[in-house]
Amino acid sequence: MIHAVIFDMDGLMFETERVAFHMLQTACAKRGLQFTIDMKRQMCGADFEASAQIFANAFGAIDPAYTYDVCWSGVRKEMEKLFAEQGIPCKSGLRELLNFLCDHGIKTAVASGSARHVVQQYIEMADLAEYFPVIIGGGDFHQPKPSPESFLLAAERLEVSAPECLVLEDSGRGLEAAHCAGMHAIWVPDLDIPRQEVVEKVDAVCETLIDVIPWLKAQNSLS
Template identity: 35%
Template sequence: MRKKAVIFDMDGLMFDTETLGYQAQGELAEEMDLPIAFDFDYYLKQVGRSDKDVMPELASDFGDAELAERFLKRMKERQTGIASEKGLPIKKGLYDLLAFLKEEGVICVVASSSRRKEVSFYLELADISQYFRYQVCGDEVSFAKPNPEIFLSAWKPLGIPKEDCLILEDSLNGIRAAYDAGIEVIMVPDLIVPDDEAKAKTIAILPDLHAVMDWLKEK
């Protein structure tokens, strides 16, 4: 394969944490008697975004910034609690893809909108931390996806041309960020159905990470 490095998103790409987040939000919305309806469409608006990016909207919707901050903190705790208790849903093909990339000598990096605390927790829970040279997390950059900062921050230390790098994403915000960073991106859809923009800004849309491995083997 011709790529020398692969940058992985995390939520919705490596793990089905989006479903865990939706479950956690629904439970807490009821427990905390929140003033808005947390339906699936509302949750989708948060996918691929950092806590810092989402917080102003939650504060506006709740009419209470302190309540929004408390809710988001408890949601993350509930989400990781569900993963610890019931197991972390691993996306199809993740382990095979990581093993293949290691054998090929390809550098793997994580660029996630989640905070480092959550990124470290999930990577360790899945026992895959050793596959990644480093991680760039949502609480370590100034601007959230779709701003390209997080991907540029993940790419720059590699010291390789952008054309030797590949990004794997599941969200439209992530695809926009990758595209604006000038790095090729493959979409592996999770909750977001690929639209015309996604098709135009990706080099491939594949059903799972095993298909990504097969695609790379052909290059």
């Protein structure tokens, strides 16, 4: 029986991973650097320090002054401007799934590696704050994914046991974290391509968030 669903945010709820990739690619190209899709996939689900190391490994010897901090700060401002002007792009099926969960009394939380204020900002921009009484963001926990800490903290605040939680993730790191937490997990693919051994442990693979609904109906014996 599933009593709570814990959402990742970037690439799962919102189309932020692809937007970030294209903006990072453009910013790096202006410096003569090639930011690749493989680099972005390595960053999916990673915290800032891990992403900065990936960036440094690729470009540190070529352009040491252009750190990930410098690059990302500019990209972050561009993203905020874009979303303020055009709205934040929600992933297909997000609102339908949230309404289904609300209608059936299934609790919801967000557990993201992004800074807490960014998570709250995006959720408010999408007018989804009423669905998420529990928000876990960077700074609320010590160990980033694939550590299960963020998911376990979300479950604790929802007052639901780990085996009663379903985690929705787009990244391999996030799926590993869900498995380590002893929670159910569904992979909703975006940019990242998790290792096969990680995918084999998930409960299901759903192309969109609306496809999660039939799985929940079967799991909870709902009509």
